[in-house]
Amino acid sequence: MDKRKALKILQDLLKIKSVNNHEAQVADYIKLLFDQYPAAQVTEVNYAPGRSNLVITLHGDQPGKTLGLAGHLDVVSPGDVTAWQHPPFAGEIDADNIYGRGASDMKGGLAALINVLLDLLAEKRSFAGTIRLFATVGEETGNYGAAQLTHQGFADELDALIVAEPSHLQVEYTHRGVIDYELAAEGKAAHSADPAAGNNAIDQLFRFYQALTALMAQKTAVDPVLGPLLHNVTQIAGGEQINSIPARARLYGNIRTTPLYPNQPLMAEIDALVAQLNQAPENKLTLTYHYPESPLPGNPQAPFVQLFHQVASNTLGQPVEIVGDGGATDASEFIRAAQKFPVVIFGPGNASGHQVDEYIAIKDYLAAITIYQQVILQFLR
Known part of the structure; x- marks a missing residue:
């Protein structure tokens, strides 16, 4: 491993402002890194103007399994840049850390x-099978790059997948899913002194909230790793002024699902609840889902998970935990591929993602490169 080269690549990625968009600039930079290696098959999959996924495929010396590697190209907004001690798109470095928006989530991973793929190509390392790197757009706003690549069949041959999201260098094998929903209520405006002449849209939202809260209270099973089903109302808007009955209102909610309560059955129950409420003449509710992401089932005893655990523990010189993740990743889309495969989420990041002065520890970043390479070569022996 050329440490200076590895650090420069990360710094260069951090300098590209791919905030919820402009991922093609990151894809173009990555393509340039692989241009000198004819053995690397580089495929650009356009999602929208200025937004391109990248699929990089390496074939081994002989047939074998196919291992997927996944990371996303986009980052979240830096927010108030004056609050940053280290500019969010400068890739500043000190003795211990590299700073910048996306350093942890997840340009570091x-x-x-x-770097692993470049080293394999430069050293002409021997392996059996295929390595396929997915660099995706839109993970932070809906996983639609991973959804596009999965729909087009790029993940259909996978035997295992590594998602390089930040995991504190712990081995994650399962994670929650997400259901984001929007509920619109349409009523009738009236003077607040004569509420019977109108239909209060906010009251309709309250009826839904009470019914959904009762439904969620029935979901008492607790995943031993991920915990209980979670539901929160996170935004609400409606009304025009304090002395008018509101004709329109909206409610936004977020549900964090687990394998015990998968997305589709739960969404069907919520749809039925809204349909039942709409049978009352005073209710006119419209429910919309925004990019639901399925929970990731997994088995901590799966050979691929155990391989990762062994390699990471040996490399770091201490036992590494096998855990679950409360968030969601591109794996939610990739697992929709033609065949089932184990997934490990493992990355060098930390809890600084989405925060001011996001950073990644240099030692963790370099350790991840070593661990990824060893896992890849052992899996594809």
């Missing part, structure tokens, strides 16, 4: 995967 993506850069580590890129």
Whole structure:
């Protein structure tokens, strides 16, 4: 491993402002890194103007299994840049850390995967089978890059998948799913002194909230790793002024699902609840889902999970935990592929993602490169 080269690649990625958009600029930079290696098959999959996924495929010396590697190209907004001590798109570095928006979530993990592939190509390392790197758009706003690649069949041959999201260098094998929903209520405006002449849209939202809260209270099973089903109302808007009955109102909610309560059956129950409420003439509710992401089932005893655990523990010189993740990742889309495969979420990041002065520890970043390479070569022996 050329440490200076590895650090420069990450710094270069951090300098590209791919905030919920402009991922094609990151894809173009990555393509340039692989241009000198004819053995690397590089496929650009356009999602929208200025937004391109990248699929990089390496074939081994002989047939074998197919291992997927995944990282996303987008980052979240830096917010108030004056609050940052280290500019969010400068890739500043000190003795211990590299700073910048996306350093932890997850250009650090993506850069580590890129470095592994570049090293394999430069050293002409021997392996059996195929390595396929997915660099995706839109993970932070809906996983639609991973959904596009899965729909087009790029993940259909996978035997295992590594998602390089930040995991504190712990081995994650399962994670929650997400259901984001929007409920619109349409009523009738009236003077607040004569409420019977109108239909209060906010009251309709209250009826839904009470019914959904009762439904969620029935979901008492607790996943031993991920915990209980979670539901929160996170936004609400409606009304025009304090002395008028509101004609329109909206409620936004977030549900964090587990394998015990998968998305589709739960969404069907919520749809039925809204349909039942709409049978009353005073209710006119419209429910919309925004990019639901399925929970990731997994088995901590799966051979691929155990391989990762062994390699990571040996490399770091201490036992590494096998855990679950409360968030969701691109794996939610990739597992929709033609065949089932184990997934490990493992990355060098930390809890600084989405925060001011996001950073990644240099030692963790370099350790991840070593761990990824060893896992890949052992899995594809």
